[in-house]
Amino acid sequence: MLKKHYKLLLKCALAIPLIFLVDFCGILTHLYELDFETHYYYPLHNDSASPPLNYKFLQLPAFTSKHDSADPPRLTILVKSAIGNAKRRQAIRKTWGYEARFSDVHIKRAFMLGTPTEGASVKDATLEEAKQHGDIIRADFVDAYFNNTIKTMMGLRWASEHFNTSDFYLFVDDDYYVSIKNVLRFLGKGRQTHHQSLLYAGYVIQSAPLRHKFSKWYVSLEEYPFDKWPAYVTAGAFVLSRDALLKMYAVGRSIPLFRFDDIFLGMVALRARIPVHHCDDFHFDRPKYYGPDSYSDVIASHGFGDPAEMERVWNECRSANYA
Ligand SMILES: *[C@@H]1O[C@H](CO)[C@@H](O)[C@H](O)[C@H]1NC(C)=O
Ligand SMILES: *[C@@H]1O[C@H](CO)[C@@H](O)[C@H](O)[C@H]1NC(C)=O
Numbered sequence: 001m002l003k004k005h006y007k008l009l010l011k012c013a014l015a016i017p018l019i020f021l022v023d024f025c026g027i028l029t030h031l032y033e034l035d036f037e038t039h040y041y042y043p044l045h046n047d048s049a050s051p052p053l054n055y056k057f058l059q060l061p062a063f064t065s066k067h068d069s070a071d072p073p074r075l076t077i078l079v080k081s082a083i084g085n086a087k088r089r090q091a092i093r094k095t096w097g098y099e100a101r102f103s104d105v106h107i108k109r110a111f112m113l114g115t116p117t118e119g120a121s122v123k124d125a126t127l128e129e130a131k132q133h134g135d136i137i138r139a140d141f142v143d144a145y146f147n148n149t150i151k152t153m154m155g156l157r158w159a160s161e162h163f164n165t166s167d168f169y170l171f172v173d174d175d176y177y178v179s180i181k182n183v184l185r186f187l188g189k190g191r192q193t194h195h196q197s198l199l200y201a202g203y204v205i206q207s208a209p210l211r212h213k214f215s216k217w218y219v220s221l222e223e224y225p226f227d228k229w230p231a232y233v234t235a236g237a238f239v240l241s242r243d244a245l246l247k248m249y250a251v252g253r254s255i256p257l258f259r260f261d262d263i264f265l266g267m268v269a270l271r272a273r274i275p276v277h278h279c280d281d282f283h284f285d286r287p288k289y290y291g292p293d294s295y296s297d298v299i300a301s302h303g304f305g306d307p308a309e310m311e312r313v314w315n316e317c318r319s320a321n322y323a
């Protein structure tokens with residue numbers, strides 16, 4: 001009799017961790033997800049009480065107010081950087097961010113930054129850098145991973161409100177290799193390109209929220225109840241035409257931010273009825289580099305966190321006429 005109870009107890013004791021494990025892996029959560037195709041809406045709550053996002057620009061690029069409307073840029077490069085990444089910014093200025101790379105194409109470059117967490121001493125170094133290069137946009141939000149959406153929106157805001165004459169805008173992270181030559185080729189020549197006036201392009205992903213609780217990207221049902229994300233371009237590198245940018249900013253500023261910036265832009269594009277345009281030459285997984293010929297078609301690639309390596313690869317590709 002005692003033995004039987006003991007066995008039952010043992011079974012229960014084994015079952016409990018199993019239940020926890022199933023829950024932890026998010027298997028149960030999937031059962032409660034709503035079907036994206038039929039139920040999707042955003043914002044999730046219409047509490048008009050949620051305050052509008054307030055942040056002030058602390059610094060604008062020196063060229064912001066000096067633009068000549070007779071000579072608008074073909075491309076404005078907005079680099080999402082972080083305060084500590086001065087070495088990457090320096091490498092970018094010398095390589096794919098070099099504004100005078102082509103004598104016949106007007107290109108502008110700016111870096112997007114927030115403010116350091118309290119007590120950090122890097123502030124003065126960035127101020128000096130901004131003075132020297134005149135290419136820094138900064139606003140008063142803390143520079144942290146989950147503030148990336150604010151950073152991206154800050155770039156859209158600066159471009160919409162202060163620098164809205166560029167034909168196209170390339171948003172790219174500071175750990176990327178980019179071939180501006182291939183970006184320009186993708187965009188086509190002249191005022192009229194082969195693209196629609198609303199262009200939102202890059203490496204398009206269609207995926208589902210991660211429900212296992214050990215993931216850095218875990219998302220609760222409360223935060224997002226649907227079984228899929230809207231289609232979005234991975235945030236590391238994407239191109240917007242001016243019309244798309246103005247529309248994305250107008251829509252994006254009117255809804256609550258979502259913590260993943262690339263998914264947020266997917267939500268914004270869906271709401272603004274801007275199609276997502278996939279291009280295989282934007283790489284999220286870095287292709288193996290076997291010399292410049294292996295990168296002849298690469299427009300942008302993630303995975304270049306080491307600025308010395310990025311510079312070497314870019315210089316080789318440039319010599320081979322691919323960058
Ligand atoms: C949200 O607002 C819209 C109109 O602004 C209204 O029709 C709708 O019922 C509201 N939804 C909720 C859940 O309050
Ligand atoms: C984002 O920025 C705001 C405003 O500076 C700050 O209050 C908040 O803590 C930041 N978020 C994170 C995750 O650091």
Ligand SMILES: *[C@@H]1O[C@H](CO)[C@@H](O)[C@H](O)[C@H]1NC(C)=O
Pocket residue numbers: 160161162163164246
């Ligand atoms: C475009 O930029 C100018 C300043 O250069 C600004 O006055 C105007 O309001 C901007 N347009 C939009 C739609 O924000």
